[in-house]
Amino acid sequence: MICTSCSKKLPFLSQFKNGKDILCHSKLNKEQIEETEPKAVVIEHFRKKLCRCADCTRVYDLADCEFLMEEDDDMAKFEKDSKDKIAAEPQPTEADEMRELVREVGMEGAQRIYEGVDTFKRKFNEFFGGSSDGGRPVSVEDVKRFTESLKADLDAKRARMQ
Known part of the structure; x- marks a missing residue:
């Protein structure tokens, strides 16, 4: 999920809505980025759709959002880890x-x-x-x-x- 405040702070994230597999942010022009209203968006496995070219990596670094590229920060992973932890804990009798x-x-x-x-x-x-x-x-x-x-x-x- 990409929240509204992140969409506002990082407007290039709003371009994921168009359904492309991998989106190279460095090829977007200003009009493409600003044409959409920032809002929360749910995109399954959006981290896999992040372009990792040098230009995009520089954009993430400048926007202070390089954490987006961390696969371990995915909600699906948090859910799985949480379920595994609950299953591993002894249940009270x-x-x-x-x-x-x-x-x-x-x-x-x-x-x-x-x-x-x-x-x-x-x-x-x-x-x-x-x-x-x-x-x-x-x-x-x-x-x-x-x-x-x-x-x-x-x-x-x-x-x-x-």
């Missing part, structure tokens, strides 16, 4: 998550959270899973009735605790 929850909210808080999640799951399955309609779409009214039912149950539970 349910026990790890439970210990973290207990550490953050205490044992009583963790128990309340798990009870709440369990109650929600059970009531959800009772309300939507036990439908005799056999797979009919859930309507907005169904969701409203379900949330009102949950709220009523919570209010009743709070009243009993007082």
Whole structure:
């Protein structure tokens, strides 16, 4: 992606939109460069389309954008590296998550959270899973009735605790 500010600072980048494989910036005239309004552009593998002739390399150097030629600075590479890093990291187990929850909210808080999640799951399955309609779409009214039912149950539970 070429952002708007880079397109404005480096107007020759806007010429990538014309679809040429490799664009030699040194052959562009002033009118060609200034004829387009700077805006963000997404060009797949645009670094491979950069001309690397001596004149263009000098343009990149003068524009202080020689980093554009660095293949390792590509978004696709960042995405792949990020996915690889996530895949390599050990994923927390349910026990790890439970210990973290207990550490953050205490044992009583963790128990309340798990009870709440369990109650929600059970009531959800009772309300939507036990439908005799056999797979009919859930309507907005169904969701409203379900949330009102949950709220009523919570209010009743709070009243009993007082």
